[in-house]
Amino acid sequence: MTQRITKWPGVELSAADLNEGKVTQTRFRPNAKYAWSAGEAMSRFLAELQNGRLIARTCRSCKRILFPPRMFCEVCFRPTDEWTYIQDTGTIETFSISYLDTDAKRIPDPILVGVVSLDGASPKMGMMHYFGDMTKDEIRIGMRVKAVWKPWEERRGSVLDIRHFGPLRKDAK
Amino acid sequence: MRKVGVIGAGMTLFRRRLQETGKEMCFEATKMALDSAGLTRADIDMVVNGTAPDAFDGVHMKGEYLLDGCGGYRKPYTRVFTGGGTGVFSSIAGWWHVASGLADAVLVVNEEKMSSCQPHPQSVFAHIWDPILDRPLRPNLVWIFAMEMNRYMHVHGVKKEDIARVAVKNKRNAVGHPCAQLADPKITVDDVLNSEVMAWPVQRLDISPPSDGASAIVLASEDFIRRRKIKDRAWMSGVGWCIDSTMWTDRDLYFPEYVARAAQTAYKRAKISDPRREIDFAEPYDPFDYKELHHLEGLLLAKKGEAPILTREGVTERDGDLPVCPSGGLMGVGNPIAATMGQKIGELFWQLTNQAGKRQIPHEVHTGVAQAWGDLMPLWW
Numbered sequence: 001m002t003q004r005i006t007k008w009p010g011v012e013l014s015a016a017d018l019n020e021g022k023v024t025q026t027r028f029r030p031n032a033k034y035a036w037s038a039g040e041a042m043s044r045f046l047a048e049l050q051n052g053r054l055i056a057r058t059c060r061s062c063k064r065i066l067f068p069p070r071m072f073c074e075v076c077f078r079p080t081d082e083w084t085y086i087q088d089t090g091t092i093e094t095f096s097i098s099y100l101d102t103d104a105k106r107i108p109d110p111i112l113v114g115v116v117s118l119d120g121a122s123p124k125m126g127m128m129h130y131f132g133d134m135t136k137d138e139i140r141i142g143m144r145v146k147a148v149w150k151p152w153e154e155r156r157g158s159v160l161d162i163r164h165f166g167p168l169r170k171d172a173k
Numbered sequence: 174m175r176k177v178g179v180i181g182a183g184m185t186l187f188r189r190r191l192q193e194t195g196k197e198m199c200f201e202a203t204k205m206a207l208d209s210a211g212l213t214r215a216d217i218d219m220v221v222n223g224t225a226p227d228a229f230d231g232v233h234m235k236g237e238y239l240l241d242g243c244g245g246y247r248k249p250y251t252r253v254f255t256g257g258g259t260g261v262f263s264s265i266a267g268w269w270h271v272a273s274g275l276a277d278a279v280l281v282v283n284e285e286k287m288s289s290c291q292p293h294p295q296s297v298f299a300h301i302w303d304p305i306l307d308r309p310l311r312p313n314l315v316w317i318f319a320m321e322m323n324r325y326m327h328v329h330g331v332k333k334e335d336i337a338r339v340a341v342k343n344k345r346n347a348v349g350h351p352c353a354q355l356a357d358p359k360i361t362v363d364d365v366l367n368s369e370v371m372a373w374p375v376q377r378l379d380i381s382p383p384s385d386g387a388s389a390i391v392l393a394s395e396d397f398i399r400r401r402k403i404k405d406r407a408w409m410s411g412v413g414w415c416i417d418s419t420m421w422t423d424r425d426l427y428f429p430e431y432v433a434r435a436a437q438t439a440y441k442r443a444k445i446s447d448p449r450r451e452i453d454f455a456e457p458y459d460p461f462d463y464k465e466l467h468h469l470e471g472l473l474l475a476k477k478g479e480a481p482i483l484t485r486e487g488v489t490e491r492d493g494d495l496p497v498c499p500s501g502g503l504m505g506v507g508n509p510i511a512a513t514m515g516q517k518i519g520e521l522f523w524q525l526t527n528q529a530g531k532r533q534i535p536h537e538v539h540t541g542v543a544q545a546w547g548d549l550m551p552l553w554w
Contacts, residue, residue, distance in 0.1 A: 004528065005209065008351045009201035010186030010193060010386070018288075023192060028231065034304075042305045067423075068306055074418050094327070094426060096319030097373035102311040104295035110373075113310065114320055115422050125423045128307055128320075136373075141327045160309050 041069045044083065046157040052149050056121050058082045067121035086120030088147035089168050093117050093126065097136045112139055116165050132164035144168040174272040176395040178406035179264075179522040181210025184388035184515035187354045187507030190288040191385040195230055198387035199242030199284050202515075206280065206389035207244070210403065217391075218276035220245040222252040223263025223283040225510035225547075228297035230286050243282035243389075256301075256547025257460060258414075259283065259511035264518045265412045267392045277397040281390050281518075285509035287383040294383045303419075315380070319372040321426040322463040326374060328427040329478035331466075333374060337365035338484050339462035340378050340504050346491055347501020349531030352515065354384055354507035365462075379462050381508035388515030390522065407525040410540075411445070413438030432471025432544065439542075440473075448473050453538035454495065454524065456517045458545040459502040468544055469497065496534050499524060510547075517543035 017023045038046055041057065045068060048055040057066045057080040059073040066073065066080060073080050095114025101107050112134070117126035131139055132148065145165035155161040183205025185191070185198050193201070199222075207213060222236050222243045232238045236252025243250070255262040260283065267281040287294040298314035325331065340360070347356035360378075368378040398406050415435040417424065424430075436448070445451045457468035466480035474495060475483055483489055489497035500506055500520035503513050521541040523529040 005183070005205060005351075008184075008186050009205075010188060010191045010198070010352075012186065012188040013190040013192050013288075015190070018190065030231070036304045038305055046305070068420065070420075074420070094320045094324035096316050096323060096375070097370075098313060098316060098319065099369075099373075100295075100313045100315055100371050102296075102299055102313050104293050104313060104315075113312075113316055114323075115426075122423075124425055127422050128310060128312070128316075130310065141323065158309050159306060 041071045045069050049159065049161040050155045050157045052152075052155075052161075054086050054088050054118060054147075056084050056086045058084055064122040065120065065125070067118055067125045068127060086118050088118070088162075090116040090118040090126055090145055090165070092131065092139070092141055092143045092145060093124065094141055095131060095139055097139070110136055112136060116145055127159070129159065129162060130164035131166070133166035175274055177268050177271040177392055177409045178395065178398050179390050179409065179518065180393050180398060180403050180406045181206040181208075181212065181391035182389065182515070182519040182522045183209060184352055184512070184519055185386050186352045187384045187386035187509055187512070189354065189382065189384060191286070195232075195235065195239050195284050195286045195387070196242035198286070198385070199239050199282050199389070202387040202389040203242065203244050203280060203282050206391050210391040211401070212278065212391060214244045217244060217248065217278050217280050219249040219270050219279045221263050221267045221270065221279060221281045222250065223254070223259040223266075223281065223511040223514065224252065225254060225256055225259055225285055226297060226301070228300060229290050229294050229510075231289050239282075239284055242284075244280050257458065257510050257513075258545045258547030260458065260513040261517050261543055261545035262414060262547075263511065264390060264392070264409075264514060265414060267390070268409050268412050271392050271394050278391065278393045281392060281514070282387065283389070283511040283514040284387040285512045286385045287509060288385050313372065315372045315375055318461045318464070319375045321467070322374050322461065324426040325463060325467055329481070331478070331481045333366060334362055335481035335485050336379070336463045336466065337362045339459065339465045340365045342484070342490060343459060343462070343465070343498050343502040343504035345505070346499055346532065347505025350501045350506050352386070352507070353501055353505055355381065355505050356501060375461065381460050381503040384507040384509040386507060386509035386512040386515070388512045388519055390514065390518055405526040405528065407522045411439035411441070411443030413442070428477060429467055429471035429546070432468055432546070433473060436472045436542075436544070445540075448542070449495075452495075452540050452542050454499060454534055454541045455497050456500060456502070456520050456541065456543040457497065458513075458517070459498055459504050460508050462504055464546070465498060465502065465504075468546065472542060472544055474542075491532070492535050499529070499532050499534055501532070513545065517545060
């Protein structure tokens with residue numbers, strides 16, 4: 001790379017070399033399964049989602065309203081103090097128009113996804129979620145949005161209890 | 174703290190798939206680094222291995238799995254892992270072994286074999302997301318970059334053309350790199366802008382795809398270097414690292430504050446008060462083209478929003494006033510996560526010892542900075 005080094009090791013393979021068994025290889029498929037206890041903060045957060053509400057925690061020391069809620073403040077490094085509800089409206093901070101699914105497979109209808117900062121929480125605090133009821137040409141940073149909740153009977157205590165965030169229309173509030 | 178120098182470096186070819194196992198790749202890179210320093214394994218006191226998620230290779234605790242190839246047999250051996258940040262962080266770990274006086278000569282060996290994961294390593298990237306807040310949305314790793322890039326573009330009014338220039342520059346710079354996977358002497362800004370949209374604003378040629386490869390460096394104390402009369406050495410005059418909160422939806426993504434903090438720590442140690450004047454070239458982490466710009470600003474080598482302008486004006490070209498990624502970076506050479514130490518620390522060594530061949534910066538350079546970034550949003554240097 002040196003000018004002194006002349007041989008750079010490595011034998012390149014093609015996808016076909018592997019997929020068609022042209023090189024000696026061995027295969028393995030793991031079967032790992034997990035169940036996570038949601039913990040203190042997230043258990044309450046998920047239960048409130050099922051009720052159609054967003055909840056945060058307050059820290060008296062830094063005066064922040066922390067969302068997503070947490071039982072300790074990572075800045076002040078002390079336990080947080082109280083539960084408080086915040087609004088299900090907010091502002092699009094950033095977004096992507098994704099033609100990739102979770103496995104990097106191509107999809108024809110793009111997913112609109114991004115970060116929404118929520119009204120009632122400290123500035124810039126929010127969550128990642130889908131956006132809907134808008135086209136890829138309409139979505140923009142700074143757009144005001146509101147959670148579109150799944151019907152009560154379909155809610156499971158998951159972030160997916162919110163179907164997506166849709167445009168906040170003036171007549172809705 | 175003792176003075177520490179890089180005295181040797183080596184790397185394998187970077188390719189989408191290599192026949193060699195991880196251990197074999199490590200052996201090749203390690204042997205090359207030792208040979209270039211004129212040392213043998215017997216001269217080495219301690220070994221640091223850097224490698225990213227176990228899930229790529231499919232071997233849990235792959236630091237142990239790789240140790241024979243890293244020259245770690247019956248030596249004090251440590252694996253460090255900070256996601257993509259491992260590309261630079263493992264050499265920081267090597268540095269503290271020597272600077273503290275615990276070791277005189279240390280090997281740092283980084284490896285990644287992303288091709289083992291079928292059909293695409295993207296599927297295991299999903300496991301880095303928060304299981305409660307993020308994962309139910311079935312996120313793709315590219316989303317993170319797309320959201321950060323969009324925010325950066327929005328805040329500064331950056332055009333995609335100016336970001337595409339980074340991809341063009343680095344893929345052209347990589348033409349002189351013998352290990353490069355993605356060199357392209359003819360690529361244009363239009364090629365990048367017309368490439369497939371993956372997760373807007375990220376298009377196919379904005380991304381460095383998965384790769385296999387290994388790299389290694391040798392670090393030694395000033396005493397050792399003097400005693401052995403080693404001429405080719407690049408001093409590590411400062412290191413710094415920093416991490417932000419994992420609550421990544423709680424901060425403005427347009428500026429990497431964590432990089433700035435890591436950079437300030439390193440500059441202070443290196444007694445650099447005006448980085449833009451005192452640093453001659455940079456190897457910031459560029460897994461996506463916009464990341465080079467984002468990191469240049471974090472490294473305080475450009476004002477906020479200024480990096481795209483410097484790029485447009487040619488300042489960051491190899492023959493510019495501040496060459497950036499003269500190696501070809503991750504965008505041009507390839508992105509086997511931890512092994513990108515070869516384009517970062519390796520390139521600093523090769524440039525500073527005038528061994529970079531076709532990639533050599535045409536004017537004299539004395540000080541360079543390398544930086545890497547990893548995990549969901551956090552980072553180092």
